[in-house]
Amino acid sequence: MDYFAYRQGHLYCEAVAVEDIVREAGTPTYIYSRATLTEHYRRIAAAFAAVNPLICYSVKSCGNLALLRVLRELGSGFDVVSGGELFRVLQAGGEPGKIVFAGVGKTDQEINQALAADIGWFNIESEEEFWNLERLAAAQGRTVRGALRINPDISSRGTHRKTLTGKKETKFGVDIERAAELFEQARGASHARLTGLHLHIGSPILSPQPYVEAIGKALALIEKVRGGGVLVDTLDIGGGFAAFYEGHEAPRAVDYAAAIVPLLQERSLRIILEPGRSISCNAGILLTRVQYTKRGGRRKFVIVDAAMNDLIRPTLYESYHFIWPANPGPAREPANRLSTLRISGDEQVDVVGPICESGDYLARDRWLPAVKRGDLVAVFSAGAYGFTMSSQYNARPRAAEVLVEGGQWRVIRRRETYQDLIAGEV
Ligand SMILES: *Cc1c(COP(=O)(O)O)cnc(C)c1O
Numbered sequence: 001m002d003y004f005a006y007r008q009g010h011l012y013c014e015a016v017a018v019e020d021i022v023r024e025a026g027t028p029t030y031i032y033s034r035a036t037l038t039e040h041y042r043r044i045a046a047a048f049a050a051v052n053p054l055i056c057y058s059v060k061s062c063g064n065l066a067l068l069r070v071l072r073e074l075g076s077g078f079d080v081v082s083g084g085e086l087f088r089v090l091q092a093g094g095e096p097g098k099i100v101f102a103g104v105g106k107t108d109q110e111i112n113q114a115l116a117a118d119i120g121w122f123n124i125e126s127e128e129e130f131w132n133l134e135r136l137a138a139a140q141g142r143t144v145r146g147a148l149r150i151n152p153d154i155s156s157r158g159t160h161r162k163t164l165t166g167k168k169e170t171k172f173g174v175d176i177e178r179a180a181e182l183f184e185q186a187r188g189a190s191h192a193r194l195t196g197l198h199l200h201i202g203s204p205i206l207s208p209q210p211y212v213e214a215i216g217k218a219l220a221l222i223e224k225v226r227g228g229g230v231l232v233d234t235l236d237i238g239g240g241f242a243a244f245y246e247g248h249e250a251p252r253a254v255d256y257a258a259a260i261v262p263l264l265q266e267r268s269l270r271i272i273l274e275p276g277r278s279i280s281c282n283a284g285i286l287l288t289r290v291q292y293t294k295r296g297g298r299r300k301f302v303i304v305d306a307a308m309n310d311l312i313r314p315t316l317y318e319s320y321h322f323i324w325p326a327n328p329g330p331a332r333e334p335a336n337r338l339s340t341l342r343i344s345g346d347e348q349v350d351v352v353g354p355i356c357e358s359g360d361y362l363a364r365d366r367w368l369p370a371v372k373r374g375d376l377v378a379v380f381s382a383g384a385y386g387f388t389m390s391s392q393y394n395a396r397p398r399a400a401e402v403l404v405e406g407g408q409w410r411v412i413r414r415r416e417t418y419q420d421l422i423a424g425e426v
Contacts (some may be wrong), residue, residue, distance in 0.1 A: 044278065121272070200274060279337075286386060300350070
């Protein structure tokens with residue numbers, strides 16, 4: 001679900017024709033729809049309302065300040081994984097008490113920064129980290145809450161190995177067998193209180209079932225730990241809800257909730273969710289312009305001005321993004337955005353960028369209507385892990401970001417310049 005649609009042969013974001021945006025803003029440009037972002041947040045909030053969760057939007061999926069402000073106004077908390085993300089959230093006016101901080105390698109500096117900000121929870125990924133937190137909290141004379149990240153050792157089909165986190169032998173969390181013992185030992189701490197359990201099993205998780213399995217294990221552990229007299233009052237079930245890339249593969253928020261909510265009711269647990277992709281993915285597209293087309297052997301290449309430095313997901317995860325011209329004309333509007341879409345006269349192409357790597361592509365063997373030099377092309381479902389993963393590789397200034405709100409649009413991050421490329425160099 002999103003507010004990008006074709007009308008009379010032109011692509012609109014809400015009430016704005018995207019060609020009008022890039023006439024001024026140039027290409028490549030990320031374009032976000034505020035209504036879409038809001039809708040996906042609200043759907044999750046509504047679906048899980050029965051357990052009154054704290055929703056902590058995952059900043060790493062898409063962290064522009066303007067988007068964080070939109071989410072903050074909706075009541076969202078934030079899931080951060082670095083001191084830099086914490087800085088972003090505070091700049092956007094995020095409430096410190098609604099921030100959770102995860103990550104296997106938090107530095108002393110980052111922990112001190114989070115202590116000073118008085119964030120809600122530290123998601124603890126190892127025993128050593130817990131005792132380091134205790135030491136630093138004591139030095140600042142503060143009491144803090146920790147949630148132990150457990151590794152529930154489940155796998156989920158369809159999740160790329162690079163985004164799978166809930167299996168043993170990934171670097172995340174502590175083995176579930178060891179968790180009870182760690183809770184017991186943590187009672188000896190005076191400043192860090194280990195009162196929560198955290199899991200994040202990977203992304204995207206294409207069915208509710210892995211959550212049911214992981215939460216079942218977490219609840220059994222909580223029972224056991226509580227039986228030993230340890231207070232556990234918080235369960236953070238992480239993120240990983242899917243979004244729409246290839247069509248209708250993602251369960252809806254209500255589908256996840258239907259399976260998950262009954263497990264969590266009447267447990268005397270504060271519930272935290274950390275959705276990222278499911279809120280931001282479909283709220284953004286990447287708009288790019290065709291530079292050249294050419295043939296190489298039997299392949300046809302469409303060379304565009306966006307590249308793997310702008311959107312690395314196809315290269316990194318073999319991920320699929322629906323791509324279509326932004327101004328195809330009424331006869332060639334896409335009837336849907338399924339990966340199976342074909343129209344008469346289409347041709348099979350590789351959509352590639354200008355970077356000097358053969359891994360630099362946005363799509364391979366893709367059926368598209370014929371495009372020519374100068375045409376605008378939209379890459380859909382690019383809101384999550386798009387701009388945030390971008391780089392300046394090949395000395396390419398990063399793309400601009402634009403936010404559309406109804407009939408209005410504004411630049412929320414200007415396109416980088418050559419000066420930005422060398423700004424920190426001395
Ligand atoms: C990345 C991440 C998330 C968000 O994952 P999505 O798939 O974007 O929902 C949530 N929690 C943690 C700890 C993460 O690392």
